[in-house]
Amino acid sequence: MSKVKYYYDPDTLSYRKIEPKKSKKYRNIGLFFLGSMLFGLLGLTILLNTDILNTPKELSLQREVKNYELQFELLNKKMGQMEQVLANIEDRDNNIYRLYFEANPIPEEQRRAGFGGINRYKSLEGFNNSEMIIETTKQMDIIQKQMVIQSKSLDEITKLAEEKEELLAAIPAIQPINNEELTRMASGYGWRSDPFTKARKMHWGMDFTAPKGTPIYASGDGKVTRADNNSSGYGKHIRVDHGYGYMTLYAHLSKYNVKPGQKVKRGDLIGFVGSTGRSEAPHLHYEVFKDGERINPINFYYGSLTAKEFENMLKYANQENQSLD
Template structure:
């Protein structure tokens, strides 16, 4: 409530109430409103330049920055996962795949090599968050380079696997006569008694006895290089070149089922058991050559025999009995 002011009137010897003029009242009201407006405007300017009050544009920019920070955090976690997965693949590549295929591992310095020479990230410098941006781009570049190296390595592994598959298919790995048709494994590789001279003589293969006409099968993929009876002692026989230095020989056949130059696969019928050439009874004489040298066929039956069957054959093959040729 406004104060009432009085003045002393000497004429009447009394106090009279002072009545303010309307113009002055209006001026005071105007000055008060103007002062309030100026104070409010200055207060608003001050508040807008503090962290407590933001303009809509600033709020929008803040939301955008927070969104970028969230996206960067998500991208960083994804890069962490990519690096972990890539490291796992690299480890298996060096210590499993390349070890299995007898290939040299890729050196760690080659996988982790950076990018020398010109500054690749100069255009990213000078911003508020340049370090974060450059670090992220560097990580992506390194991951990309490692993926390229790993991709080329896997291409090489695929070629090695294909070659290994061909090698495994080519190596003689089954008996030339199936167990169902086999009468017995008559003689093995080593020194044996000659059936004709009774003298002790080196027997360069294994003799599988079976009835005349029993099917004889190719023990590995390859190409027929001989199918004739022009080799002393073998009678009608077939030779298959498997590649990689391996050749298999099947002797004393009654007849052929292949011709020279024909490609065969493991398990294909190539002829029939007989007793042609220097033979005492129907059987197939089986030999394996590696790089021109005869080797023991007993080590090449992993594709058709169980452990028990192999142990039984090994026992029979080591007996110094009489061969059939």
């Protein structure tokens, strides 16, 4: 029950009842409702930001979402570490492996290229954590692409390494007659006096003087293409195709130790010194071809001679003496 208030009226010398104004009454009612609304809104805000009204299932889902956010953060850190390792591999690939095998480095823009065209991540849009999920997915896609490029590069390097190993084995790199069995290096590559006509003419190989029957060895891996007496002047001779444009010829043999079509390794015994064909004395006439052109064999003895032996050979090979064929 509301209190009734009175005031003293001096004119009537009596107490009169105070009648409240209607506007004030309405204002009080309005303030009451406004205060009630503000209090209710504040209470609702507090409730919505606490777990008081959440069901156990909702609380479980919230914990799961927070756990996923933590896992995404850890995943991003791991991918950052992967990118560092991959960048180191890419650097070594470009500046060591590909450089060594004379392959062009893979451009940085090719390694780091993104994905053009349609929006690959449209299905991930519209969620609370869409931005985080999309960025993580993009990072994973780029790393995956970099790994594919790097894997292909290493496959290429492996193939180049195998080919280089085969090339090094194929190059005619040893002297075809052992020094212990060699009488002397009779004549080198260049202009020499012909033993029969005495005219000055080009000598396309090197002559190694040795007794008849001295073993002759293949100077590199390859395949015997000829072992016959059907080439003018060479007498019994052998030709070995080493691949990669290289071929060697061994002439004036007394007999063969190989047949056409046979594969040989560097150092294999292929024949014996003789004096067949256009020859003045027992010796081996040795030629090296590259892409069909005769080249100086003296540049290919790094596999069997010491520095002193090579120096002596170079000295005799450069003498413009008389050849033996």
